[in-house]
Amino acid sequence: xxxxxxxxxxxxxxxxxxxxxxxxxxxxxxxxxxxxxxxxxxxxxxxxxxxxxxxxxxxxxxxxxxxxxxxxxxxxxxxxxxxxxxxxxxxxxxxxxxxxxxxxxxxxxxxxxxxxxxxxxxxxxxxxxxxxxxxxxxxxxxxxxxxxxxxxxxxxxxxxxxxxxxxxxxxxxxxxxxxxxxxxxxxxxxxxxxxxxxxxxxxxxxxxxxxxxxxxxxxxxxxxxxxxxxxxxxxxxxxxxxxxxxxxxxxxxxxxxxxxxxxxxxxxxxxxxxxxxxxxxxxxxxxxxxxxxxxxxxxxxxxxxxxxxxxxxxxxxxxxxxxxxxxxxxxxxxxxxxxxxxxxxxxxxxxxxxxxxxxxxxxxxxxxxxxxxxxxxxxxxxxxxxxxxxxxxxxxxxxxxxxxxxxxxxxxxxxxxxxxxxxxxxxxxxxxxxxxxxxxxxxxxxxxxxxxxxxxxxxxxxxxxxxxxxxxxxxxxxxxxxxxxxxxxxxxxxxxxxxxxxxxxxxxxxxxxxxxxxxxxxxxxxxxxxxxxxx
Numbered sequence: 001x002x003x004x005x006x007x008x009x010x011x012x013x014x015x016x017x018x019x020x021x022x023x024x025x026x027x028x029x030x031x032x033x034x035x036x037x038x039x040x041x042x043x044x045x046x047x048x049x050x051x052x053x054x055x056x057x058x059x060x061x062x063x064x065x066x067x068x069x070x071x072x073x074x075x076x077x078x079x080x081x082x083x084x085x086x087x088x089x090x091x092x093x094x095x096x097x098x099x100x101x102x103x104x105x106x107x108x109x110x111x112x113x114x115x116x117x118x119x120x121x122x123x124x125x126x127x128x129x130x131x132x133x134x135x136x137x138x139x140x141x142x143x144x145x146x147x148x149x150x151x152x153x154x155x156x157x158x159x160x161x162x163x164x165x166x167x168x169x170x171x172x173x174x175x176x177x178x179x180x181x182x183x184x185x186x187x188x189x190x191x192x193x194x195x196x197x198x199x200x201x202x203x204x205x206x207x208x209x210x211x212x213x214x215x216x217x218x219x220x221x222x223x224x225x226x227x228x229x230x231x232x233x234x235x236x237x238x239x240x241x242x243x244x245x246x247x248x249x250x251x252x253x254x255x256x257x258x259x260x261x262x263x264x265x266x267x268x269x270x271x272x273x274x275x276x277x278x279x280x281x282x283x284x285x286x287x288x289x290x291x292x293x294x295x296x297x298x299x300x301x302x303x304x305x306x307x308x309x310x311x312x313x314x315x316x317x318x319x320x321x322x323x324x325x326x327x328x329x330x331x332x333x334x335x336x337x338x339x340x341x342x343x344x345x346x347x348x349x350x351x352x353x354x355x356x357x358x359x360x361x362x363x364x365x366x367x368x369x370x371x372x373x374x375x376x377x378x379x380x381x382x383x384x385x386x387x388x389x390x391x392x393x394x395x396x397x398x399x400x401x402x403x404x405x406x407x408x409x410x411x412x413x414x415x416x417x418x419x420x421x422x423x424x425x426x427x428x429x430x431x432x433x434x435x436x437x438x439x440x441x442x443x444x445x446x447x448x449x450x451x452x453x454x455x456x457x458x459x460x461x462x463x464x465x466x467x468x469x470x471x472x473x474x475x476x477x478x479x480x481x482x483x484x485x486x487x488x489x490x491x492x493x494x495x496x497x498x499x500x501x502x503x504x505x506x507x508x509x510x511x512x513x514x515x516x517x518x519x520x521x522x523x524x525x526x527x528x529x530x531x532x533x534x535x
Contacts, residue, residue: 010035057087062419078116093406213276262289383436411442
């Protein structure tokens with residue numbers, strides 16, 4: 001006799017996710033994964049229907065970045081997995097907790113020509129995420145889901161892929177997942193010797209510089225207190241923007257990619273890196289520029305292992321390290337050589353460089369910043385406005401500007417912004433998207449999702465009629481620009497065809513008014529701007 005709690009495994013998976021705190025799933029149903037949809041409504045989960053699996057993956061990414069909780073996506077066998085792999089790769093490069101659950105064929109070695117067949121779907125998924133596993137039984141599915149959810153918290157947050165054979169999804173399974181869920185909140189505390197060594201080095205330094213990365217987002221209060229106590233100068237990576245406030249007179253901002261910052265760091269006698277890998281996309285050079293002792297703090301052992309031989313390497317949670325360091329510095333009187341004037345002058349010089357490299361965009365960023373509420377969460381694409389804004393737009397809080405930093409995929413901003421807006425509509429919190437004319441066309445179909453959900457998202461669309469960044473790069477490389485111009489649609493009419501609002505402001509003041517109105521609308525507004533807006 002069947003136990004009352006028995007259901008097809010596909011339905012049980014949704015019930016388990018709900019039990020583990022998942023409230024939203026992004027995805028697209030198909031004949032191969034329809035069993036996973038059997039339990040969604042029954043479990044009380046909201047499903048967001050994407051227009052493409054890549055969009056579903058980016059929505060899950062945006063949701064995860066907005067909440068700090070896992071973003072979950074359901075996709076079908078074969079093309080569904082292939083389509084979401086770009087989003088999985090982006091989540092992997094930026095350490096975002098995304099869980100992709102897909103169906104898979106029951107047998108692929110002995111039978112060819114099946115619908116959605118791939119040679120090695122599990123292996124393909126594993127190329128772009130932390131791990132990709134096949135759950136052939138209900139118990140395996142439950143264990144893998146719990147493993148993923150625990151690892152999101154206890155380790156570096158990296159995307160995972162679980163695939164379940166179609167026959168297993170259809171087979172009845174009991175509630176083997178119905179047990180206490182005790183995720184491991186692995187706060188890595190530094191040992192006393194590491195803290196004592198760090199406190200000693202900081203007290204001795206005359207020109208200490210701290211570099212804060214995205215891993216320090218949750219340690220803002222402690223970070224700002226340590227800066228006050230030590231009189232240290234600071235930088236942040238793009239992902240760490242907002243950890244230190246723009247009102248700190250010794251904060252150099254997110255300008256590390258400026259070549260001249262190497263000279264500034266060469267003048268330091270202690271560098272402390274907190275929660276950052278200092279990867280290629282942070283620096284765009286091989287070396288930070290320093291020639292002094294480094295304290296490298298990171299809970300990720302892989303990042304720590306890449307440090308130089310003379311570094312003082314501390315495996316620890318950023319917040320724990322900063323709080324305990326702050327306690328050790330109590331009563332310390334800072335006597336550093338940094339002055340607000342040299343920081344202000346350097347920032348002004350680098351801002352001018354940025355403006356010269358991409359003329360006309362700094363004023364657009366300034367105008368937007370004036371009218372965008374400070375608690376707005378911004379999602380940007382690979383576009384020139386974002387490249388400039390990452391350097392000149394200071395954030396007063398961390399984790400509120402999201403960009404496809406590492407993988408650098410086009411088409412990220414719109415669907416990721418939708419995922420973020422879905423997460424933030426509970427508190428009626430503002431969300432904005434910044435995209436370029438070419439990248440927008442990668443995922444523009446997801447505009448239909450924003451309309452369907454009535455999300456009041458201003459979508460700033462920068463249209464210079466070409467792949468301008470690539471054109472400039474070709475010119476610098478002495479390559480005759482080729483394949484950098486594409487015929488664009490009428491973006492305003494396109495938005496209106498989806499049911500969205502549109503605006504085409506002719507100057508910065510009109511743009512500001514359009515943005516303010518868009519935040520109050522009952523759906524998305526595409527705000528189309530061109531270089532002529534600053535003419």
